[in-house]
Amino acid sequence: MMEYLPLFPCLRTSDILNRPDFKKLQLLLNMRDWVPTYSGTTALSLAARSLKKLDRTHIIVPSFNCGHEIEPFLRENFKIDMYRINRYGIIDFDHLASKLTGRRQVVLVTHFFGFPQHIEEISEFCRKKNVYVLEDCAHSFLSTIAGKPLGSWGDLSIYSYRKSLPSPDGGGLMINNPDLSLVLPSSVPNAMSVMKKTAELIINQLQTSASFSSPLAFKFIAGIKRALLLLQSLIQKGTRQESLHFYSPDDESYEYSSEILDWKISELSLRVIANCNHQKIRKSRIRNYQYVAKALKGAERLRPLFPNLPDGTCPLGFPFIGPENCDEIHDVMADYPYLLLWWPQFHPGVKWHDFSDSVWLKRNCYFLSIHQDLRKSHLDFLIDCTLEADQKLRGK
Secondary structure, X not given: OOOOOOOOOOOOHHHHHOOOOHHHHHHHHOXXXXXXXXXXXXXXXXXXXXXXXXXXXXXXXXXXXOOOOOHHHHHOOOEEEEEXXXXXXXXXXXXXXXXXXXXXXXXXXXXXXXOOOOHHHHHHXXXXXXXXXXXXXXXXXOOEEOXXXXXXXXXXXXXXXXXXXXXXXXXXXXXOOOOOOOOOOOEOOOHHHHHHHHHHHHHHHHHHHHOOOOHHHHHHHHHHXXXXXXXXXXXXXXXXXXXXXXXXOOOOOOOOOHHHHHEXXXXXXXXXHHHOOHHHHHHHHHHHHHHHHHHHHHOOOOEEOOOOOOOOOOOOOEEEXXXXXXXXXXXXXOOOOOOEEOOOOOOOOOOHHHOHHHHHHHHHEEEEOOOOOOOHHHHHHHHHHHHXXXXXXXXX
């Protein structure tokens, strides 16, 4: 039986049915000027429109990116430059500083995989240069520095809650600079998209629970999943109504519909986010990361992207990188579908030949899930896969 391990958290019916405490949610998020959105990409689009009102239309982005950080700004006709990220996922501060002139500029700072960049020093330097900071916390909703949540240093900050929590959609824009005005999403997500993703997350939970323990139940649930996918395909082929189209926050293409850039978060996702025990989730992710890190210390050819887990860091996953001069890594890793190459896509609007370290990362950085729904047996399976891949790479 093929084990099933979802990349991101699963959804339980209790997350939907329990009565949410929205007041507690507001206190937890500690956000004054906060806009909940359909996705992190939607939040970036709203940020772009807010910056445009002040003629801040020149954005400098990290060279290690998935492209979805760039696309909303291209659609708003921003000038886009990039600064270097080294092979350890850290900002090349000297290269960033050399690009800062102050006039109309904004710097996007991404906390990769939940690990903080040196945001305090960067934001202070940018402030002196009259450069705005847009803090990308899509991976780092639950991470802090000295007890202060990431997202507190940017003039604006964006989040993608659905990567850390079991919500079918959900992002957010926070504005810390009073000179910037909120731009609000104008419409609700279509119901079909929310229902599809909700069903997928619930089925993920059932499959994850059955994996390793109940082969018959696993096959039955997998059959239901295939039937739902077939039904979705038939609906899409048989209708021209926008309300029956399916959109997904997981869409990796750069040609997504602009419609989603004006969507609010769904009411269902707000309920789920409010119901989640954020502190328990944070502890679970840290515990899982530490368990995996300890088990993989014996690996010789595969090493963690970040050697240490700083205090306050809530990891999105366990990122690791392959050997620098091994052309066969992709052939080896192809045998292990749960060891995922992270951000392999290259946005066509970027001059990648100027950023060799980031190109190397996009071709050599892999991701191992450690989210709160994975049990010890799941983690042990992933560890065994990684050590086996490492053993094969030793002979390369």
